[in-house]
Each structure stands twice: as C-alpha cells, then as structure tokens.
Amino acid sequence: MLKSRLWLLVAIALLSLSACKQKDTSVTIDASDTQAASSASEASASNANSTQTLSSNDGKVSIVLDGDFTDVLDSASDWVDQSQVKNLTLLQHDDDSNITLAVNNLGVMKIKPDEYFKNLADSLKNNAAISKVKLGIATENRMNYRFSHQQNGTLLNESCVALVANGNLYTVCASSDSASDDALAATLKTINLQNS
Numbered sequence: 001m002l003k004s005r006l007w008l009l010v011a012i013a014l015l016s017l018s019a020c021k022q023k024d025t026s027v028t029i030d031a032s033d034t035q036a037a038s039s040a041s042e043a044s045a046s047n048a049n050s051t052q053t054l055s056s057n058d059g060k061v062s063i064v065l066d067g068d069f070t071d072v073l074d075s076a077s078d079w080v081d082q083s084q085v086k087n088l089t090l091l092q093h094d095d096d097s098n099i100t101l102a103v104n105n106l107g108v109m110k111i112k113p114d115e116y117f118k119n120l121a122d123s124l125k126n127n128a129a130i131s132k133v134k135l136g137i138a139t140e141n142r143m144n145y146r147f148s149h150q151q152n153g154t155l156l157n158e159s160c161v162a163l164v165a166n167g168n169l170y171t172v173c174a175s176s177d178s179a180s181d182d183a184l185a186a187t188l189k190t191i192n193l194q195n196s
Helices: 003-013 031-046 073-079 113-125 181-187
Strands: 026-028 051-055 061-066 088-094 099-108 131-135 142-151 154-165 168-176 190-193
Touching: 051 088, 061 088, 061 099, 061 168, 061 181, 073 088, 099 181, 113 131, 113 142, 113 154, 142 181, 154 181, 154 190, 168 181
Parallel strands: none
Antiparallel strands: 026 190, 051 061, 061 190, 088 099, 099 168, 131 142, 142 154, 154 168
C-alpha cells in the first residue's frame, strides 16, 4: 500500500524545519511542468470528471483539481504508518485515475526556506532508494519535485510541492503506480494557502 511511500515523503520533508514569513498565498507548478499539466487537464476534461476543491482538515491548504477524489483520512492508518498519521491534514484517493493526494503539515521550520530547499534537493539527488528525480526551481516559498521508487515490486511515481506558509512547512504530494507524470502534475496545478 502507501505505507512505505508516505514514510519516504515524510522522511525527506523532515530533513530540516525553519520559521519564515509567508508572502504568496497561491502556488502553481513551475514553467517546465505547465505544458504537461495543461495536456493532462485537457485529457481529464474529456473524461467528464468534475472540478473539485479539496481542503485540509486544518483549513490551511486547498487544492482545486479535476477528478472524483474521496476522503480516506479516517482510514489513514490503513494507508500510512501510524507515526505519520499525526502530520496528515488531507488524504484523498481517486479510483478512476488511481491517484492518491496527501497533504502534510510538518510544523514550524527552524532554518531559512532557501536552506531547507537546498537540503531537500541534495537529499533527493543523493537518495539511492529513489529514481527519476526531477527538481523544479525553488522560489521564496516553494519547490516542486518528482521521483519514483519501488514499493512491493511496483514502481510508484510521486509528484510533490514543498511549501512554506505562515512559518510552517507543508508537503502536497500526488502519487500513483499507474498514472503518468503529466496527470500527477495536473493534480497539483492549483494549490491555495490560507493566510493566517
């Protein structure tokens, strides 16, 4: 299931935490992923999926996307290790696309965002357990990244955004063992952050 995947996400994201000031409240994917996400969005529109707005249970993160996602947070212990449940603020799954979406509130950061993003990039590049790493350009408050890893004999693809907002670190990740990178990127195209 997702237990090893979400453990890996949290392990990468917990590299270092630091406090910083929020400047932007809306996040979109970087330019290198825009065309791919647009193509995937057009393809999903032809599948007659409805547009949804998913909100984290702490009210800090909302995601606008196409699909038929359903909340599986109440059964999070079936999806993630018990030690990771406390950080999860959203866990949704779309059976049609086989995409799982997770939001983690990893708490107050202890280093500057640029240093955190550099450490995250270095960790991803040097992690022998993952492959096909692709890093977006880090801004003041976010960095996009993709990677793949083996889980129970299956290659699981991950597309994530690390966000700094209101002094906290959040990760938003879409994962699947069958959906394309373009479909995962489209899932993360519009992420909004509460400004408080």
